[in-house]
Amino acid sequence: MHQFDDTIIIPGLNTQLGLMFSEDQTATPAKAGTYFSAPYVDLSDYDHIVLCMSGGKDSIACLLNLIDMGVDLNRVELWHHDVDGREGSSLMDWPFMAEYNRKLAAAFGLPIYFSWLDGGFEGEMLKENSYSRPHHIETPDGLTTLERDTNRAKPGTRLKFPQVSANLQTRWCSSALKIDLGRRALTNQQRFDGKRVLFITGERRTESPNRALYQQLEPHFCDRRGGRKARHVDSWRPVLHWPEDQVWDALERHNVIAPVPYRLGWGRSSCMKCIFNDATVWATLRHHFPGSLDAISDYETRFGTTINRNRINILDVSRQAKPMEIEDRDAFMQAMKTDYSLPIILTEGRWVLPAGAFTKTGCGPS
Template sequence: MLNNQIALFDVTDFEDEVIEKPDLDSYDYVIVAMSGGKDSLAAVLDLIEAGVPRSKIEMWHHSVDGRGDDANPLFDWPVTESYCEKLAEALGIPIYFSWKQGGLEGEMLREDAYTRPTSFETPDGTFQSGGDSGKKATRRKFPQLAASLSTRWCSAYLKVDPASKAITGQTRFAHKRTLFVTGERAEESSARSKYKTFEPHRTDRRHGRSKRHVDHYRPVHSWEEQQVWDIIERHRINPHPAYKLGWGRLSCMTCIFGSASQWASVKAIDPDRFERIASYEDEFGVTIHRTQSVRERVASAQPYDTLDPELVKVAMSTEYKEPIFVDDWKLPAGAFGESSGPT
């Protein structure tokens, strides 16, 4: 089942051509990186509207806190995994999880050690890759605010790398055409505005021995936020609870890009989790924001006024019990609000 893994940022040479939309009918597999957020949700709904058979589509969710016995809940929303599972079930699409063993917290605490293995689910079971090679290193600090994935290493190690290992670790993708779909939008940041809509994925080996053809497609890259909410409303999909609480972007609950108001809201919702983050800043001697600690940022901010106790219960539960399809669809409080995402 497992083959040799590629370097984290290895990319195949590709013809210098500009393609805005691929021939969707030409792919054997269509994989959507599903965070549970509005943009990845819009991407999968756009594929459905474009006529891609659901039998070809898979959702892949990267569990940033680890999963099962490997879980260290500190960063992500507790309800996210269950929300994604219920969403996939409702849409009739299979979902597979991947994760860095020990999660983001484990990688953050790495000290003179190899990065830990990656586990990934497949139709044939769960497998793992890595953890016994490379260079021993020490982190002992949070990922830092930057567009660069080497500095903002949480995305590289907890999302990009697990997806790559899950592709290269499955022989079912050899001699096949695979489309890997993500939900980045140009409107989100100047860096993301420069992303290509369509390009070879870093795991592409169409000219290699495996003949593994993998393209990377960003179907909502040119969309404005209104278009994203429009397609979600059209399909009557209940948005992730974080949006209803006032968050404008679904990432980790304790995302390093969080605004002062978001950190104040985290403290209001889960003071113990907030204190764990603050204590790590004290221990490392390096803050997330570089110039202010999370305690200092919260001291000058107010939590969102949309933190309804019942919604908080939903967001902080590990089981999503709300309906996925709703007839009384409403734009959530966080729509068009603070995005507080990558630069």
């Protein structure tokens, strides 16, 4: 694995996030100054409110909660990490996800800034005796490309899928394609220096035993309030304590139509081909979206390492369960399109709870 990222950056992120779990799911002690329960904060204390918007129900609920709290929307901006990048790969994510988030932001009159690792998931996975690629960060002043410091790093090799684990060195997709992007976006924009920033993400404790241990409010690992740049950054998880019914209630009250993955039957809106998908989701992809698993299967054969920890090829995993029935034809027709043409906000008719609500279908991080 890449020596610098995997021995310095990622373990550091694990520790500062309180996410360095061993396989027995034992967390390191929480650092000082954190709050396990902090459902409310004084939003007027912050110059910038950055909301990481995945396009799933929980991050949308974070936005709606801010609105319910009376936030000044002029201080809010959305950030979305493009998992597949913008260099032509379409290996993992939903094709419409970037455009959906762009239209979601427009529906609430908010700016949205995209960021991605050059080559995305596929490019990082195919790293072979080479350096990690640059990060691309959208800012109010335009697109910034952040190169890697090859003086501090050594060439490395991945050539396998991230594995299902709470450890970010093993599940490198979360750290390399999302967490590290957010870190560099915060530390490489002078507009945050000398400012107070609230950095919001949408984890919920009921999703997994690991997330049940998260702190709700704490200094972000990019916080430098006592340093030369005087950058004050707090990390807040406003819906961390919410049960799922409270999330859907927020979407219904604000007439936000459920995102497409839930309408198809997915229990979570993560990547379309998330490594956490269970056999039912893989079966649904193989049945309703023929050919969508072929590239993954080919890579597994090439690497000699599968996504499944029992070393079963993804096509064989998909044959272990019955595919879900998809009844929402509009969502089905949208699923494989890059352009997003469905409404975001309900303007007429009755709000409908999606098929994926309250399901236990496995799809998403632990």
